[in-house]
Amino acid sequence: MIEPFLAKIRARDVLSADEEAVLRNAVSETKQFPADRKVVRANDRLDVSILLLEGMMCRYKDLRNGARQIAQLTVSGDFVDLHGFTLKRLDHDILTLTPCRVAIVPHDRLTAITEQHPHLTRLLWFLTNLDAAIHREWELSLGRRTAIARLAHLICELRVRLSIVGLADETGYALPLTQTELAECTGLTGVHVNRMLKELREGAFVEVKSGRVHIIDLRKLERIAEFDPCYLYLGNGGR
Amino acid sequence: MIEPFLAKIRARDVLSADEEAVLRNAVSETKQFPADRKVVRANDRLDVSILLLEGMMCRYKDLRNGARQIAQLTVSGDFVDLHGFTLKRLDHDILTLTPCRVAIVPHDRLTAITEQHPHLTRLLWFLTNLDAAIHREWELSLGRRTAIARLAHLICELRVRLSIVGLADETGYALPLTQTELAECTGLTGVHVNRMLKELREGAFVEVKSGRVHIIDLRKLERIAEFDPCYLYLGNGGR
DNA sequence: CGTGCCCTTGAGTACAATCAACGTTCGTGG
DNA sequence: CCACGAACGTTGATTGTACTCAAGGGCACG
Secondary structure: OOHHHHHHHHOOOOOOHHHHHHHHHHOOEEEEEOOOOEEEOOOOOOOEEEEEEEOOEEEEEEOOOOOEEEEEEEOOOOEOOOOHHHHOOOOOEEEEOOOEEEEEEEHHHHHHHHHHOHHHHHHHHHHHHHHHHHHHHHHHHHHHOOHHHHHHHHHHHHHHHHHHOOOEEOOEEEOOOOHHHHHHHHOOOHHHHHHHHHHHHHOOOEEEEOOEEEEOOHHHHHHHHOOOHHHHOOOOOOO | OOHHHHHHHHOOOOOOHHHHHHHHHHOOEEEEEOOOOEEEOOOOOOOEEEEEEEOOEEEEEEOOOOOEEEEEEEOOOOEOOOOHHHHOOOOOEEEEOOOEEEEEEEHHHHHHHHHHOHHHHHHHHHHHHHHHHHHHHHHHHHHHOOHHHHHHHHHHHHHHHHHHOOOEEOOEEEOOOOHHHHHHHHOOOHHHHHHHHHHHHHOOOEEEEOOEEEEOOHHHHHHHHOOOHHHHOOOOOOO
């Protein structure tokens, strides 16, 4: 059931059979959410965390004028609000972008893990630090990359993250985002995203349409994005 | 010696005398760095983390064209690369902006804490999640705030963070950043930062000059920044 | 077969970047 | 002590990337 989560971890570190069992037992129930459902509201007190099994969510913040910034996309295998375990409330909202299947992990079970399983604790801690690394890379995109490079970079990042859980390959992946949502990820407007996607298509880098990314030339795409997957911390370990 | 660090923690949670002693004993040595020194290089293997006692540092990433994005400023009391404990290498560089005094904490002592002090572990974990929250707020600034609001927001954030460690009050604080560095924080150019600081000065919000922020009207400044300190997680607890 | 949402394209605008020049400050060495 | 240079700050003129406004097309769903 939590296979994508285990795959995500095992792409980074060794997980013993015992630890795997502890993680499986940490789940109290599974749930289904429809698309466009606010799953966590900023500042609400939290006592469970949500592990995303299927579907896509985003965390976002907005300004009074209605401008919305998506701070991160979460995909299958992501422990969406694990940071809520120590924060106890979130500084942002979490929204489903598609119908989602999730596993619920009560905080008291996470507390028990911190008391009995130091290595597993470090591993969970690592996962939240990985999210922070993604935030930093997005800061670089938002602050310094050109519009077209921001989009290219986002497409490259999702390809890697989805391939870890078996949802992407060299040719592409399902991307259930509207152009407006892509704009909210990249700090652009929907209109400009549309123009930039056209450029990416006409430059024969990648084609984004009807819910799917078709990668045409990955090497060229990664070059204009200046994509370097180091920040996703694949294939090291020893935590 | 690690007083600013303890002050930062105590602004968020209760720390027992025993835990305080453990933290004090986690420090192996203190060091001094000159300004403009690269303290941590991206991708270097790490086996210690750095606690900043005095001075200011930044973490940054850059593009091939030389454009630099500062992802976060770190101030007295910040555990600059605590996330390196679980990541084992960083995705970014860390640079001193002023001369800095730091405490060095070996990772094996942090490992010992995770094995013997669950509450302290959660507290340290919390601190890295707090950094991530700051990253998210910066994503909102970089993606959606206007130039003047980005600067105003940065000034507000630093005022709160510095006041926790006794380095700021209602009237202002020392800010040892050049306008170019402010530009690297806010995703702008140095020239435009200069113009926006002029607007902030002429609008009687705040005056930034010769290494110091003089706050003229905090309420007005916070309003144009849409500053809400929730994301700094002050005054809750129970981790 | 509408209605609403999303995508697409064009025209005009604006905010911030770029280019350029000059002023100020400060440290250093003659 | 003063001259010099380098780094930082300031301002003006111009350019350009991305935004805004607007209208029309495609598609899915009731």
